[in-house]
Amino acid sequence: MLNEAIRSAEEGLKVFADIDTVNYNSVKESVEGAFRFLQSAMFPSHVNNEGRTITENLLLTCAGLQSAITRLTDSESAEKFVTGLILRLPEIRRVLQTDIIAAYRGDPAAKSPDEIVLAYPIFTAVSAYRVAHELYDMGVPLVPRIITEYAHRLTGIDIHPGAKIGEYFFIDHGTGVVIGETATIGDRVKIYQNVTIGAKSFDVSPDGSLVKGIKRHPDIGNDVVIYAGATILGGETRIGDGCVIGGNVWLTHSVEAGCVVLNEK
Numbered sequence: 001m002l003n004e005a006i007r008s009a010e011e012g013l014k015v016f017a018d019i020d021t022v023n024y025n026s027v028k029e030s031v032e033g034a035f036r037f038l039q040s041a042m043f044p045s046h047v048n049n050e051g052r053t054i055t056e057n058l059l060l061t062c063a064g065l066q067s068a069i070t071r072l073t074d075s076e077s078a079e080k081f082v083t084g085l086i087l088r089l090p091e092i093r094r095v096l097q098t099d100i101i102a103a104y105r106g107d108p109a110a111k112s113p114d115e116i117v118l119a120y121p122i123f124t125a126v127s128a129y130r131v132a133h134e135l136y137d138m139g140v141p142l143v144p145r146i147i148t149e150y151a152h153r154l155t156g157i158d159i160h161p162g163a164k165i166g167e168y169f170f171i172d173h174g175t176g177v178v179i180g181e182t183a184t185i186g187d188r189v190k191i192y193q194n195v196t197i198g199a200k201s202f203d204v205s206p207d208g209s210l211v212k213g214i215k216r217h218p219d220i221g222n223d224v225v226i227y228a229g230a231t232i233l234g235g236e237t238r239i240g241d242g243c244v245i246g247g248n249v250w251l252t253h254s255v256e257a258g259c260v261v262l263n264e265k
Contacts, residue, residue: 133165170189197217236254
């Protein structure tokens with residue numbers, strides 16, 4: 001009886017298996033492993049690398065990413081994408097250093113920049129974002145999302161790789177932060193936990209599906225502070241330089257530079 005049930009289920013499941021045109025087995029694991037090797041290459045004194053050299057970690061990164069991307073495109077494109085990322089790593093590392101400095105300066109509880117790298121969730125989240133954003137800009141399919149969702153799973157911080165985020169970026173505490181695909185964030189921005197920079201509404205196609213590829217998320221200027229629980233929505237929403245957005249504020253309209261927005265009760 002059980003064997004008959006298994007055969008019946010197998011026949012039904014094969015219908016769905018035949019729909020799949022790409023074998024995704026091990027893609028996720030390869031990408032997540034490659035990101036960990038990449039962290040070790042960029043921060044060999046802080047991220048466990050089991051005694052490997054920078055070169056060894058880079059070679060392992062390339063192998064993992066090429067294996068995954070080849071499944072999604074082809075070997076020539078995979079090599080091109082991975083080469084482009086490797087060439088960008090010194091600049092990614094430089095920008096990450098500004099994020100570490102921002103976190104150290106922005107949190108009185110932080111005793112050293114090393115503490116940020118070793119103990120703060122923002123390090124994992126923003127390093128994943130910085131790497132994934134480069135791949136996203138190159139047009140690499142799927143892989144950027146795997147990297148940022150890996151960090152999301154570890155930290156509770158959800159940054160879409162398509163977002164554009166400036167230097168000296170700091171998310172304090174971090175849990176529950178969401179930053180959407182078409183958001184832009186300037187330099188020296190500080191965000192607290194449970195902040196959403198998201199879409200206000202979605203255009204719908206005649207068939208009922210959501211329209212993709214349009215501007216849906218806000219633009220945040222330079223030197224902005226957004227306190228815990230604030231929600232800022234809409235592709236036409238602009239938060240000017242130097243603004244302070246208070247806790248639990250709900251914003252769907254633009255704010256001029258230098259304003260303080262509070263949730264009055």
